[in-house]
Amino acid sequence: MHETMPNFLKKRAFLTPDRTAVYFNEETISFKELYDQSSQTAGKLQALGVQKDQFIGVLLRNHLDTIVILFALQLVGIKAVILNNRLAAKELVWQLNDSGAVTLILEEDFYEIKGEISIPSITKEELFAVQADFTEIQEEINLSDICTIMYTSGTTGNPKGVLQTYGNHWWSAVGSALNLGYTESDRWLCSVPLFHISGYSILMRSVIYGMPIILHPTFDANQAIEDIKTKQVTIMSVVGTMLSRIVENLKNAQLPDYFRGMLLGGGPAPLPLLQACMEKGIPVFQTYGMTETASQIVTLAPEYSISKLGSAGKPLFQAEYKILLEDGQTAAPREAGEIVVKGPNVTPGYLNRPEATKEKFNEGWFQTGDIGYSDEEGFLFVLDRRSDLIISGGENVYPAEIESVLLSHPDVFDVGVTGLQDETWGQVPVAFIVRKDGARVTGNQLQQYCLDHLAKYKVPRTFHFTESLPRNASKKLLRRKLTELVSEDGVSE
Amino acid sequence: MHETMPNFLKKRAFLTPDRTAVYFNEETISFKELYDQSSQTAGKLQALGVQKDQFIGVLLRNHLDTIVILFALQLVGIKAVILNNRLAAKELVWQLNDSGAVTLILEEDFYEIKGEISIPSITKEELFAVQADFTEIQEEINLSDICTIMYTSGTTGNPKGVLQTYGNHWWSAVGSALNLGYTESDRWLCSVPLFHISGYSILMRSVIYGMPIILHPTFDANQAIEDIKTKQVTIMSVVGTMLSRIVENLKNAQLPDYFRGMLLGGGPAPLPLLQACMEKGIPVFQTYGMTETASQIVTLAPEYSISKLGSAGKPLFQAEYKILLEDGQTAAPREAGEIVVKGPNVTPGYLNRPEATKEKFNEGWFQTGDIGYSDEEGFLFVLDRRSDLIISGGENVYPAEIESVLLSHPDVFDVGVTGLQDETWGQVPVAFIVRKDGARVTGNQLQQYCLDHLAKYKVPRTFHFTESLPRNASKKLLRRKLTELVSEDGVSE
Numbered sequence: 001m002h003e004t005m006p007n008f009l010k011k012r013a014f015l016t017p018d019r020t021a022v023y024f025n026e027e028t029i030s031f032k033e034l035y036d037q038s039s040q041t042a043g044k045l046q047a048l049g050v051q052k053d054q055f056i057g058v059l060l061r062n063h064l065d066t067i068v069i070l071f072a073l074q075l076v077g078i079k080a081v082i083l084n085n086r087l088a089a090k091e092l093v094w095q096l097n098d099s100g101a102v103t104l105i106l107e108e109d110f111y112e113i114k115g116e117i118s119i120p121s122i123t124k125e126e127l128f129a130v131q132a133d134f135t136e137i138q139e140e141i142n143l144s145d146i147c148t149i150m151y152t153s154g155t156t157g158n159p160k161g162v163l164q165t166y167g168n169h170w171w172s173a174v175g176s177a178l179n180l181g182y183t184e185s186d187r188w189l190c191s192v193p194l195f196h197i198s199g200y201s202i203l204m205r206s207v208i209y210g211m212p213i214i215l216h217p218t219f220d221a222n223q224a225i226e227d228i229k230t231k232q233v234t235i236m237s238v239v240g241t242m243l244s245r246i247v248e249n250l251k252n253a254q255l256p257d258y259f260r261g262m263l264l265g266g267g268p269a270p271l272p273l274l275q276a277c278m279e280k281g282i283p284v285f286q287t288y289g290m291t292e293t294a295s296q297i298v299t300l301a302p303e304y305s306i307s308k309l310g311s312a313g314k315p316l317f318q319a320e321y322k323i324l325l326e327d328g329q330t331a332a333p334r335e336a337g338e339i340v341v342k343g344p345n346v347t348p349g350y351l352n353r354p355e356a357t358k359e360k361f362n363e364g365w366f367q368t369g370d371i372g373y374s375d376e377e378g379f380l381f382v383l384d385r386r387s388d389l390i391i392s393g394g395e396n397v398y399p400a401e402i403e404s405v406l407l408s409h410p411d412v413f414d415v416g417v418t419g420l421q422d423e424t425w426g427q428v429p430v431a432f433i434v435r436k437d438g439a440r441v442t443g444n445q446l447q448q449y450c451l452d453h454l455a456k457y458k459v460p461r462t463f464h465f466t467e468s469l470p471r472n473a474s475k476k477l478l479r480r481k482l483t484e485l486v487s488e489d490g491v492s493e
Numbered sequence: 494m495h496e497t498m499p500n501f502l503k504k505r506a507f508l509t510p511d512r513t514a515v516y517f518n519e520e521t522i523s524f525k526e527l528y529d530q531s532s533q534t535a536g537k538l539q540a541l542g543v544q545k546d547q548f549i550g551v552l553l554r555n556h557l558d559t560i561v562i563l564f565a566l567q568l569v570g571i572k573a574v575i576l577n578n579r580l581a582a583k584e585l586v587w588q589l590n591d592s593g594a595v596t597l598i599l600e601e602d603f604y605e606i607k608g609e610i611s612i613p614s615i616t617k618e619e620l621f622a623v624q625a626d627f628t629e630i631q632e633e634i635n636l637s638d639i640c641t642i643m644y645t646s647g648t649t650g651n652p653k654g655v656l657q658t659y660g661n662h663w664w665s666a667v668g669s670a671l672n673l674g675y676t677e678s679d680r681w682l683c684s685v686p687l688f689h690i691s692g693y694s695i696l697m698r699s700v701i702y703g704m705p706i707i708l709h710p711t712f713d714a715n716q717a718i719e720d721i722k723t724k725q726v727t728i729m730s731v732v733g734t735m736l737s738r739i740v741e742n743l744k745n746a747q748l749p750d751y752f753r754g755m756l757l758g759g760g761p762a763p764l765p766l767l768q769a770c771m772e773k774g775i776p777v778f779q780t781y782g783m784t785e786t787a788s789q790i791v792t793l794a795p796e797y798s799i800s801k802l803g804s805a806g807k808p809l810f811q812a813e814y815k816i817l818l819e820d821g822q823t824a825a826p827r828e829a830g831e832i833v834v835k836g837p838n839v840t841p842g843y844l845n846r847p848e849a850t851k852e853k854f855n856e857g858w859f860q861t862g863d864i865g866y867s868d869e870e871g872f873l874f875v876l877d878r879r880s881d882l883i884i885s886g887g888e889n890v891y892p893a894e895i896e897s898v899l900l901s902h903p904d905v906f907d908v909g910v911t912g913l914q915d916e917t918w919g920q921v922p923v924a925f926i927v928r929k930d931g932a933r934v935t936g937n938q939l940q941q942y943c944l945d946h947l948a949k950y951k952v953p954r955t956f957h958f959t960e961s962l963p964r965n966a967s968k969k970l971l972r973r974k975l976t977e978l979v980s981e982d983g984v985s986e
Binding site: 005006011012014015016017174177178181182183184208209210301303314317318320343344377378 | 498499504505507508509510667670671674675676677701702703794796807810811812813836837870871
């Protein structure tokens, strides 16, 4: 099988040079202009000595410049280590070290991290100011080449770099088009972060379909509603909390008829929200996906959005899923088990983690750790993301990572973190602490300690002190039992 | 890279079981029903002892049954040798022998060929009557597996079996969707033969997109116009002669607004026809493709259909083309040369013809033999299909094949065949004959001889007798000079 294809952006600029690629604030840029700018930036990177196949960290906000830089990296054939810009400095340093990135491209106001890292860094303004008169473009890409690395955390505490190939992104975009359809009038609103697969995958769809994206610096419900109306947006990617706010801010207004739907990811959707959307005539495409599947892998086809309310749908054309019981057998319909997935949009594995990769794959099937069931017709219902995963405002929060930080505090003897329901964020993390004998550390002090080591959204909302944590016979922490402690008298804040 | 995918029809029937797959006369069939019927037929084939990876000849007309059988072959993993049912018995026998087909599935009224072939054959009625209670389906397909074989002729006279993989068909369908777009309301009218790649590729798009096709037994301009109006057809595949008749029969009527376009293949389109379509408001997507590219490889995007009238467009997203001069250099814009193409929809080669395969490929580029040029923006203009190729009513007619038959006649000393312009068919073949000394064979006799050996559409319209043929120093026939003989006195019919 042929594994090479023309470079995505170059091909797109050749096919439809004059189509608009990006709307950002008052600016618009065509595919030809985007290619020209990315190509110039690629030359500047090469003038700095950066080469194909190297890893480069990217710490940037949603901005037109970010899109130019991300495509410049693709044009050179550089593997982009895309960093979540809400992370604490210590987390960023860890990911940069782990990936072996040789340089970091960052926003000027993230400048403080420069002192903490041992590799060269450059602001985007410095990069754009570099003089270069030569660019060598990767005319063809190999679909099995690594395009991006995004870190996710697991049960072991340390985040792992998820490898995403050009093929992963390609198949994801194609599978989405075959499911949701694609027409020349489509325009996708991106107010999710470009450093997440939810945002980056919109970029890839844009260039593969030749579809304009409307890029927002951050999510603002009123701006989103406004742009859907004035910029003819047909699709928007959202997580539950975003959609709630749009529903709220819409009040009695309606979205225009050409609006095809909200692609709703980031964890199981609460039924009341889906019903509210139905009542307001907002089409919703529920989807299930993750960093490891290069965004969507299971999405509800438009025609089932009402009759299968609450389902994440069926796997995209190229993909498959199964529900496995603990004994490895395939579950019967409506029997809950672990969701395992397969397809060319699934990651080849984790960067420099052969063991972790081996653990998560079984005969080509990726074990998501998430719990769900299939109905008689094969529609997937996601019951719960991985039992220990907390999803807060669409961000994945891994208890083990927070526990690992808290355990490093000299006054902490034992710790358990779990998620509590929250009206605004869906879930928020809370910590249960067993102090060392005689230690007097307070919740406020632990909160500050976490802020020094973790992204703000990962810092537990509350710290509960207790005498012991619920563990099973083999001392495994029973996280689900932690919440029961909240209502008991023995727990104090 | 992952090379396996779920079986196309099985996956489609799982994803959208209730969508209509095919409209044929008064019948409709859903994807679920199509899968069930194909699956039963697959069982019947297996009951007959037919196995995965065998070659089976298919000699069938455009009919719902044909679609069921073609998908049954995919479900078992059989390589379908799809035969042009306009061929003469001798030609069919040759292709069956060459492919090593173990069985032939045919229409009852093609029964006469049964006596001529040495392998078992079965009518579709006999096949459907087989009792079977077991089917083993290929749950997954490998994209590099051979799905179909279609014969094309070349300059050497003998036709060659073009290998078409599942991946070829997949990428062709995906590339077409990315270019022309795809929506849930799309419906494709297929009145081109299913035994051609133009028809078979509509089948593949149908199952990959989940799109209904309206299948016609043969092309009938009025029926096509009627069904576009009453069955909400949005796209139709045509060759020039078909489009001319539609334009003619439409008179002053218009096609409905939802009709997106005519996909026009089968040779360079005459400009007057394109202009007539423009005047009548019939959108036309010009395209360039061939059996070896699993249909389209270069197609004009809708937005350029007027400004680039006459161009075949740009290569589909996954594909590339170049214009090569005789010295192997890439031509400058507007400089004519041979069109060479590349992409995952291009055939891996010819069945059992390593030499012919090697000849036609150069570093992954397939040499089409067709002549064209690129404009400054990279739009392809096809000047001429292979200099020796005659396209008559959308069928490829290869002079060498006809010459080879005529040379086998005892009275013929030398022969040259070329195409003449024809109002109805675009081109028709004509033959120039040098008789052996003293031989008195007539044009009528040679016509009858050809009818015994060749499909009717290949039989020369006229036979011109001459003393000698125009040949160059190395005795190579100068086919383009043959036409000049027609107007000369020395030629008699």
